[in-house]
Amino acid sequence: MTMNIKMTVLALACALALAACSDNSSSPAAPGAAPSATASAPMQAPAPAASTPATTPTAPPAAAPATDGKPTAVVTDCATEIEGNDAMQYNVSSIVVPASCKDFKITLKHTGKLPVTAMGHDVVITKASDLKAVDADGMAAGAPNGYVKPNDPRVIAHTSLVGGGETTSVSFAVSKIQGDGPYEFFCSFPGHSGLMHGSISVK
Ligand code: CO
Numbered sequence: 001m002t003m004n005i006k007m008t009v010l011a012l013a014c015a016l017a018l019a020a021c022s023d024n025s026s027s028p029a030a031p032g033a034a035p036s037a038t039a040s041a042p043m044q045a046p047a048p049a050a051s052t053p054a055t056t057p058t059a060p061p062a063a064a065p066a067t068d069g070k071p072t073a074v075v076t077d078c079a080t081e082i083e084g085n086d087a088m089q090y091n092v093s094s095i096v097v098p099a100s101c102k103d104f105k106i107t108l109k110h111t112g113k114l115p116v117t118a119m120g121h122d123v124v125i126t127k128a129s130d131l132k133a134v135d136a137d138g139m140a141a142g143a144p145n146g147y148v149k150p151n152d153p154r155v156i157a158h159t160s161l162v163g164g165g166e167t168t169s170v171s172f173a174v175s176k177i178q179g180d181g182p183y184e185f186f187c188s189f190p191g192h193s194g195l196m197h198g199s200i201s202v203k
Helices: 002-044 046-055 059-068 128-141
Strands: 079-084 094-097 103-110 124-127 167-173 183-186 197-202
Touching: 124 128, 128 183
Parallel strands: 079 103, 094 197
Antiparallel strands: 103 167, 124 183, 183 197
């Protein structure tokens, strides 16, 4: 009886020792190499994936209206006054000309303080499809031409170039922007058209 019990205890102890030994020998090897590689990858991948969808759907809806949400120009008696500032921006993103107007006048007020050589603004009206080419040719025409190519048939109307505190204006026949549009207005000072542009239409 006692011998059998002793043998059983020894066998159990031996089995436990082997199990403990095999567990200890296999677990340090696998967790040591594999977890370090797999642990860092899942930690980095889910983090950007989870944070990007979380911020992207909420941020753009809030930001998009802020940039696109500039008002339409206020029109009174077939004329409007818009502004340009030292931050290279117009204060409106669109001008809607009443179809009842024969002629239309746009006045541009530069509300900034920078000189025309550093932050010049004007208003040039072209077809949207002509804007880039007119802009490039205007830059080539240079400062002496106010960054508008002389006698450019693609230029429907344009003001002179002004600096801070100055005002300029231009009048044109509304029929000129009732053709095959859409039409845009933009600033032809080098590098400004990317931020300083908007739509002009007749309704
Ligand atoms: Co400008």
